[in-house]
Amino acid sequence: MDIPRHWRLKKQRYALMGEVCGHCDAKLFPPRDICPECGEEAKTLFQFSGRGEVYSHTTVYDPPQGYESQAPYTLAMVKLEEGPLVTAQLTDLGEQEAEIGMPVEMVTRLLRSATDERGLLVYGYKFRPAVAG
Template identity: 70%
Template sequence: MEIPRHWRLKKQRYGLVGEVCPHCDAKIFPPRDVCPHCGGEAKTAFNFSGRGEVYSYTVMHDAPAGFDQNTPYAVALVKLEEGPVVTAQLTDLGEEQPRIGMPVEMVTRKIREDANERGMLIYGYKFRPVLR
């Protein structure tokens, strides 16, 4: 992915910024120009809380190039408090095993490092268990 695209996606990747539909109040992530619920125009920014729960998960033992140094790692479908379901890596699990229904919160972490000569570090959202 090129550098300009990373800058365009910065808000949604670093802060879970999506949209809210002014017609039906649906919360949308990732942002779209058209509401998937009612078909109305949706361009109003919405900051998600970053809190949710694990809806489903899997543990990756064989990962694509660029992610293989992190194996094994858990990837989950996280149902946000506001409704949308997002796919994200689970992090900071320690000895805890992922489980369906686990309360989680969004954190910003390194996703990967560009392998080319630029060596760009790519950050984005991941989810960790809610700190007690």
């Protein structure tokens, strides 16, 4: 059972909650308590804006178990406005093609479809093309 893992990661998964280094001001995602830039302790929570752009992307046609209903889907490395590079699914592309440099925003979505009708629904961050307005 992976219930404890999903529960432990919910803040970062639902809302892109990371950390900020009090020494060099680097923004950390995922949170890891030690700043990768300066090696000092970094435990202050930091709420990322969710805005960023596509750094690179690929399409998955042969999905792992639990993701079949969404295939084919696009995975991207997203460069967040605050610095970190995050790997996540792109969603709501519609007829749009993913492009490097495309502005995207974070949304909370079902990560894994409930193929097991009795199991937990797992939610987390994905990115979609930024909506006008």
